[in-house]
Amino acid sequence: MQLKNILLPVLAAIPTALATLPRTFELLAFQNGQRIGCINGYGNFITYRIACYPFSTYGVLGETNEIRGHEACNAVNGSFSCFETENVRSLFAVRLNGADLELVGSGTQWSADSLPDIEDRYGVPTNIGGEGAVPIFLQVHPVQG
Numbered sequence: 001m002q003l004k005n006i007l008l009p010v011l012a013a014i015p016t017a018l019a020t021l022p023r024t025f026e027l028l029a030f031q032n033g034q035r036i037g038c039i040n041g042y043g044n045f046i047t048y049r050i051a052c053y054p055f056s057t058y059g060v061l062g063e064t065n066e067i068r069g070h071e072a073c074n075a076v077n078g079s080f081s082c083f084e085t086e087n088v089r090s091l092f093a094v095r096l097n098g099a100d101l102e103l104v105g106s107g108t109q110w111s112a113d114s115l116p117d118i119e120d121r122y123g124v125p126t127n128i129g130g131e132g133a134v135p136i137f138l139q140v141h142p143v144q145g
Contacts, residue, residue, distance in 0.1 A: 019063070019093075019094050019095065020061050020062065020063060020065075020094075021057045021061070021065050021067070021092065021093065021094050021140060022057070022140065022142040022143075023056060023057055023061070024054050024055070024056050024142070024143050024144065025054070025055055025056075025140045025141055025142050025143055026038055026039075026052045026053070026054060026055065026140075026141045026143055027039035027052075027055060027101060027138045027139070027140065027141075028052070028138070028139045028141050029045055029110075029136045029137070029138060029139075030136060030137045030138075030139055031134065031135065031136050031137070036115075036136070037049075037116070037136075038051075038052035038053075039052075039053065039055075039069075039080070039123075039126060039138060040052070040053045040069070040121065040122070040123055041053035041055075041069040041070040041082060041083075042069060042070055042081070042082055042083045042122070042123070043069055043073055043079070043080040043081045043082040043083065043125075043126055044116075044122060044123030044124055044125060044126060045112040045116060045123050045124050045125070045126045045134075045136065046116055046120060046121060046122075046123035046124075047115065047116050047117070047118050047120075048116075048118060048119060048120065048121050048123075051121045053069055053070075054143055055067050055068060055069050055073070055082075056068050058072075063093055064091040064092065064093045064104050065091065065092060065093070066089045066090070066091065066092070067082075067092050068082065069082025069083070070082050070083050071083050071084065071085055072085050072087075072089055073085065073089075073090065073092075074088045074089055074090040075090045075103050075106070075128050076088050076090060078127060078128055079125040079126055079127050079128065080103075080110070080125075080126040080127075080128070081125075090103060090104070091103075091104040091105075092104065094140045095108065099139040099140045099141070100137050100138065100139055100140075101138040101139070101140055103128060106128050106129065107129075108137060108138075109129055109130040109135065109137070110126055110127065110128065110129070110130075110135075110136050110137065110138050111126075111127045111129065111130050111131060111132030111133070111134055111135045111136060112124045112125065112126060112127060112132050112133070112134040112136065113125070113127065113132045113133055113134070114133060114134065115134050126138075
């Protein structure tokens with residue numbers, strides 16, 4: 001009985017488990033539970049729905065993976081980037097209790113400095129953390145084909 005009372009608070013403090021990212025997926029942008037856009041192959045936030053880009057994991061699938069858009073993605077300079085990343089990689093995961101993309105070590109909060117115009121296919125940079133004017137969550141949406 002005493003062991004149970006000791007272990008329950010310890011187990012409750014363990015962070016939520018991670019799930020394996022799918023091989024191919026889109027990153028959909030949500031704010032307050034509503035889809036407001038997605039991430040294009042450069043890693044930028046867009047509201048133009050047709051330009052959503054299929055990302056992929058590479059390497060051995062596990063709880064954390066490197067991902068690719070147009071090129072390998074990273075998030076080392078304060079924003080999510082998948083173009084001309086100079087061989088610097090970041091690890092990403094998806095939370096088991098949902099579909100939120102996590103930058104390993106930084107959490108699941110992302111943001112943008114502004115809401116891009118509906119016709120803007122290049123988009124605006126996706127920032128790490130919630131400091132931008134438009135806080136968003138990126139949800140992993142598996143795709144096939």
